Amino acid sequence: MGDLSTISGNLLYAAFFIYLIATLFFAATIRDKKKSKSKMAGNIGISLAIIGFLTQVGYFITRWIASGHAPISNLFEYTTFFGMMLVFAFIILYFIYRVDLLGLFALPIALLLIAFASMFPTEISPLVPSLQSHWLYIHVTTASLGQGILSVSFVAGLIFLISQVDQTRRTKHTTWLEFVIYVIAATLAFIIISSTFNALDYEATFEAPVEGQQTEVTYEMPALAGPNEGVMISEGVMSPIFHAPEWMRGEDAAKKFNTFLWSILGGLILYWGVRLIIRKRIAAAVQPLLNKKVNPELVDEISYRAVAIGFPVFTLGALIFAMIWAQQAWDRFWGWDPKEVWALITFFFYAAYLHLRLSRGWQGMKSAWLAVGGFGIIMFNLIAVNLIISGLHSYA
Amino acid sequence: MKEITCECGHVNPEGTVLCEACGKPVEKNQHIDGNEDKKLLNMRYDGSARRSQTYNRTIIDKIWNFFSSVKVGVSLIFIVVIASAIGTIFPQEEFISSNVDPSTHYRDQYGMAGQIYYQLGFHDLFSSWWFMLLLAMLGISIVIASIDRFFPLYKTLKKQKPKRHELFMKKQRIFGETQADNIDIDRFKANLKKRRFKLYEQDGHILAEKNRFARWGPYVNHIGLIIFLLGALLRFVPAFYVDEFIWVREGETTLISGTEGEFYIENKAFTLETYDKDNPEDARFKEAIESQDGAIPKTFRTDAVIYERTNQGVTGADPELEPIKEGSATMNNPLKFDDYALYQASYQLNEFSEMSFKIHDSDDEESNHGEFTIDLANPQSTYELDGGFRVEVVNYFPDYEMQDGQPASVSKYPRNPAFVFNLYPPGEETPETSFLGIGANIDAGQDNQYKLGLTSFDVRDVTGLTVKKDHTLGIISLGGAIFMIGVIQGMYWNHRRIWLQPRPDGAWIAGHTNKNWYALRMEIEKSIEGTQIEAPQDQYEMKS
Ligand code: HEM
Numbered sequence: 001m002g003d004l005s006t007i008s009g010n011l012l013y014a015a016f017f018i019y020l021i022a023t024l025f026f027a028a029t030i031r032d033k034k035k036s037k038s039k040m041a042g043n044i045g046i047s048l049a050i051i052g053f054l055t056q057v058g059y060f061i062t063r064w065i066a067s068g069h070a071p072i073s074n075l076f077e078y079t080t081f082f083g084m085m086l087v088f089a090f091i092i093l094y095f096i097y098r099v100d101l102l103g104l105f106a107l108p109i110a111l112l113l114i115a116f117a118s119m120f121p122t123e124i125s126p127l128v129p130s131l132q133s134h135w136l137y138i139h140v141t142t143a144s145l146g147q148g149i150l151s152v153s154f155v156a157g158l159i160f161l162i163s164q165v166d167q168t169r170r171t172k173h174t175t176w177l178e179f180v181i182y183v184i185a186a187t188l189a190f191i192i193i194s195s196t197f198n199a200l201d202y203e204a205t206f207e208a209p210v211e212g213q214q215t216e217v218t219y220e221m222p223a224l225a226g227p228n229e230g231v232m233i234s235e236g237v238m239s240p241i242f243h244a245p246e247w248m249r250g251e252d253a254a255k256k257f258n259t260f261l262w263s264i265l266g267g268l269i270l271y272w273g274v275r276l277i278i279r280k281r282i283a284a285a286v287q288p289l290l291n292k293k294v295n296p297e298l299v300d301e302i303s304y305r306a307v308a309i310g311f312p313v314f315t316l317g318a319l320i321f322a323m324i325w326a327q328q329a330w331d332r333f334w335g336w337d338p339k340e341v342w343a344l345i346t347f348f349f350y351a352a353y354l355h356l357r358l359s360r361g362w363q364g365m366k367s368a369w370l371a372v373g374g375f376g377i378i379m380f381n382l383i384a385v386n387l388i389i390s391g392l393h394s395y396a
Numbered sequence: 397m398k399e400i401t402c403e404c405g406h407v408n409p410e411g412t413v414l415c416e417a418c419g420k421p422v423e424k425n426q427h428i429d430g431n432e433d434k435k436l437l438n439m440r441y442d443g444s445a446r447r448s449q450t451y452n453r454t455i456i457d458k459i460w461n462f463f464s465s466v467k468v469g470v471s472l473i474f475i476v477v478i479a480s481a482i483g484t485i486f487p488q489e490e491f492i493s494s495n496v497d498p499s500t501h502y503r504d505q506y507g508m509a510g511q512i513y514y515q516l517g518f519h520d521l522f523s524s525w526w527f528m529l530l531l532a533m534l535g536i537s538i539v540i541a542s543i544d545r546f547f548p549l550y551k552t553l554k555k556q557k558p559k560r561h562e563l564f565m566k567k568q569r570i571f572g573e574t575q576a577d578n579i580d581i582d583r584f585k586a587n588l589k590k591r592r593f594k595l596y597e598q599d600g601h602i603l604a605e606k607n608r609f610a611r612w613g614p615y616v617n618h619i620g621l622i623i624f625l626l627g628a629l630l631r632f633v634p635a636f637y638v639d640e641f642i643w644v645r646e647g648e649t650t651l652i653s654g655t656e657g658e659f660y661i662e663n664k665a666f667t668l669e670t671y672d673k674d675n676p677e678d679a680r681f682k683e684a685i686e687s688q689d690g691a692i693p694k695t696f697r698t699d700a701v702i703y704e705r706t707n708q709g710v711t712g713a714d715p716e717l718e719p720i721k722e723g724s725a726t727m728n729n730p731l732k733f734d735d736y737a738l739y740q741a742s743y744q745l746n747e748f749s750e751m752s753f754k755i756h757d758s759d760d761e762e763s764n765h766g767e768f769t770i771d772l773a774n775p776q777s778t779y780e781l782d783g784g785f786r787v788e789v790v791n792y793f794p795d796y797e798m799q800d801g802q803p804a805s806v807s808k809y810p811r812n813p814a815f816v817f818n819l820y821p822p823g824e825e826t827p828e829t830s831f832l833g834i835g836a837n838i839d840a841g842q843d844n845q846y847k848l849g850l851t852s853f854d855v856r857d858v859t860g861l862t863v864k865k866d867h868t869l870g871i872i873s874l875g876g877a878i879f880m881i882g883v884i885q886g887m888y889w890n891h892r893r894i895w896l897q898p899r900p901d902g903a904w905i906a907g908h909t910n911k912n913w914y915a916l917r918m919e920i921e922k923s924i925e926g927t928q929i930e931a932p933q934d935q936y937e938m939k940s
Binding site: 005066067068097121123124125126128129132133135297298301304305308309311312315316320323327328329330331332333336337338341342344345348349351352355356358359360385 | 440466467469470473474476477480481483484488490491522639671678680681683684685687692693694695696726727728729730737739740741862864869872876879880883884887888910911912913914915934
């Protein structure tokens, strides 16, 4: 069995690199002069994306066999699966509209997700009783597929914004767009910093009061913010610059806050580093590359179509199947725990998107911004709710 | 009602924007859909006469119009979204420990922000009256908005004629003029049929239509939502909904509350299994088990027998029980009987069931003046011992804890029992008082001659089960199913229409869809292949 989990891990690596190469081919399509049908580079790109997807399916199946349950039960497994569903959704929409640029943006987002997932514990973990249900698989896979499809809406929205926002002067649009790019940079920074200190086996241990008990807290990154009233035990490592505020009391609160600070700072360095080199807004630098290729109406329609396809899938998975499972596991189909509430918020948000588009004619820019907001909510539910406001679902 | 007769002869109801039959704009009503000075017609509801756009005099009109506005509907949705998001910042009252006082808990835990949160009622958001009110308004809005639009739209689509007014054609978003005398109409019709359009003809004018049913998707899904909400409301009716909780000790048979004295349960055993890294089956989780602090539970299970009372209604008589079902409840697999389901919801390991004491001399632990046993589920007030001693139970703390220097019980379950006894030696009238708990034997009086000692105890597990009867589940599932059918119907199919109008010098073509215009244009392009009809233009300019 141990071998199988090694194979599984290798398949995930392979999938990661195949996606990476596919992205390069999609990047090459930018040089194609013609706006419409994809040529050589695009065909190779999509073929590689499919091969990468199948490889990742291989990872999924082998890990399932190794653990005896579907690998969607902790943050690592769930986030990688989400990345896989994003690729799958991209493939579907690619075959409806055949837009190469979609691959150039969708695959890097999937790559970021998978890399991000790998920063969390990856060992195979057992299922606690409440998770031992087939409805768990059905619920999580469908919900995740729905989120994947909805995320393609974000990808198309982002392409729309980068190509259409007027970059000649500074506006709310340019500022927010740069902010979105900065958030992506901060995610990248998190991945780089975590894996660096991980490779170095960095550890700094503190003794700090957690709920009235002196507890040892170990940081895997140098402490910018030490635990509140924490005393450092490790030697020869950097001592904290300041202490986390008093209200961050949970066992890992200060540690997570520290990681967050690192990501924010790393993101700033990455973002401003690039920006100082190219001497303009990042989106302004990318825009001319896209302009030849982008048909704004088509991209807008893809963004909308993704919501139209994804909304029913998401509702089925994240609300209906979730309710059936919750009814069995906890005797109530709905309990207002934070994860549930955020699924409902996602549902309401996209319902609002559809109404605004259909009845109030929100298209183009407005609709693209809504798609960005929707993705923000999905990511919030995936990451912030799990790491900060954990409820019954407590992944991670 | 003031009716409007169109030049095509069709009689339209008051408030019509585009003639139901030929689509000619009704001049005085163009403001309703904002068509004045616009190049294109607003085709959202095909210019049908909607109540909300027609009447605005009485208070009822005003209420109707308020709720039928999508702007209002979407605003309500956003308010619910924002309120719900705020409701997740701090834990809701139901998730915080039940033995703290919420009015101070939020301030103590989260400071100023917590205090404000509590004061504003966000700690109990989801059962607050104003959240309920919001949901109710959302429900009303869905109903009114749907009625307002469905009937007029349905009628208009039923009455539409292939022959369209010129203005209607020209003001469609997809429109094209072809000048040619060799247009192959038969080929065009064949192409459309192949693409599964339904064709309607009138004097050479053609209407090709497909997937009209997709237009009803939103109304179907709104009905589903309403049924769902009504189902949720029915939970307040006790006949539909029972939600109780019982603790059942191992070996004990008790009444299942919420079943009106009809059913009893015997807890045969409660089992808690944990993952074990030395068990070959669990070996693959070794790493995860080792990195966890505590044990990781694998199963919670209650093996039980359900009894029905056969002499129900006979007051005063002891219940006569007949076993009707033997089975087990685990998480995710409730034990079902009759209309009820028992869910494994909680447990308590090693609760005390019996404690035995003996009386001995203060200075000699070996001496023995008699023993007695207390059944903790049912303690007596006095115990007469063989040796002539009498023990009076003055105070019993099932779950003892010192609070502010006073002994107190933090729950009614014997998790940490403690007693205050009055001990009457044979023939004595003044008792010696002593206090006794696990690991705490404090003499109340310094010069007590006797002492009580714990000799043995028995523990057992207790299972916590939720008792549920839920007749609303059927209604709620129905609502969910209808909702899903409706969204799929509306989202995975698109209503598309293509009009062809013969002209002296060729033909006009126009197209309309309720979504996905790019796909409609592709469809038109395929339909006109080999027909000499020129591809129409998209007259819409996206304002980005
Ligand atoms: C969360 C609750 C709601 C959900 C899930 C929902 C769902 C939907 C969906 C999926 C559509 C189709 C949209 C499209 O085709 O792009 C729709 C259309 C519509 N909804 Fe809702 N809706 C909700 C609440 C409301 C409310 C509160 C109103 C009140 C104003 C409303 C009024 C409408 C209208 C007027 C349409 C257009 C119908 C048509 O095109 O004929 N909905 N709804």
